[in-house]
Amino acid sequence: MVKDPGRLVEIDVVDLRFPTSRSLDGSDAMHPDPDYSAAYVVLRTDIGDGLEGHGFAFTLGRGNEICVQAIRSLWPLLKGLVVDEVLADLGTVTRRLTSDSQLRWLGPEKGVVALATAALVNAMWDLRAKRAGLPLWKLLCGLSPEALVAEVDWRYLSDALTPDQALDLLRVRVPGKAAQEARLMESGLPAYTTSAGWLGYSDETVRARARDAVRDGFTYLKVKVGADLDDDIRRCAALREEIGPDRRLMIDANQRWDVGQAVEWIGHLARFDLHWVEEPTSPDDVLGLRAIREAVHPIGIAGGEHVQNRVVFKQLLAGSALDFCQIDACRVAGVGENIAILLLAARYGVPVCPHAGGVGLCEMVVHLAAFDAIAVRGEDPDRVVEYVDHLHEHFLDPVVVARGNYRLPDRPGYSTEIRPETLSRFRFPDGAYWAEDRGVSGQPGAATTTDADLEGAPT
């Protein structure tokens, strides 16, 4: 009798929400009240080795349930597939998810259906790395150039980068990979902190957190701007005073401005010696970003956390609209699409500075940044990875940042696994936290959509 191969048999999907809006953690000019949330997937097999894949997409609260449903809608495309075949060819499986003849109408390759794809693909990569007994970054670094190129969906890219050109980029790194890995194990990856400068924080909090960051060894800090120019000038002045002239200061407008307004506003803040301006306008506006970039030079333009797929990244990079490429672990179609974006950034010589403002994003992007530093772009003095110090305690393998540098993870997997007690406590709306919240206040929880909640929300 032929033994049945192990198959993907089941997923749990959890609507997980943290009440971060209550402390204004994560607040910015467009998102004043985020509840950091995850549409969280646990992927199970019938192999019996106890290994599960964990992945998620990040959202800000309301609407997380739509992402959860989209994951459930995609799951039939994976259910019953043979585990070994899936994990050996995640490029093909990812394309299966992005190419479904009916579901693709919801995107294609953008919006909620793309977030849901990211959650599932990330879970599959987590499972692959766990079964290999390696942290994800090390698994990726151990793949041959040919194997990495096979993970990429090359549709729509050939005018900017071909598979053969990508192979050339990757082969250049092969002889130096071991030495670079050893160096990074020693030094870590440079991090910057956003935790001093959320828009909802008082000036006193901003100053205190900046002093903490300097004491902790950070040499880059980022502050949210874009709601009120006088406030921005005052906060940038305070931050520059706290961090001194030699540390780098970045600002993030979270898409707040039109092009002309951005140029004018940035002009008022340029005196604070800005390293970059992040998302000054719409993330889709390639021409606008390029115009701003040309006008505010030598201040750099950063973006990418809301860029929906590799095709838009191609335009931003080939079109000279970005100085810093901010990949996101959960917005595009998971690891494979991020490999494509890392290759495009390397092709155009743009440093990759991953976005990590959210729950679990720090845990994930450190893997992608390490892979980039070892096997794709290699050494780059401008690579700096975002760090926010929220919610790490909920992860089984939380990031470690010491003296302003990420340590490389050493546990097998993608560091995506959330503690079971967290899943039961913060599951929305019936987890213990949200149930207690309703009981105590007699009102719906902060993440429940009501007309009152929507008042004052950005439009």
Ligand SMILES: [Mg+2]
């Ligand atoms: Mg940002």
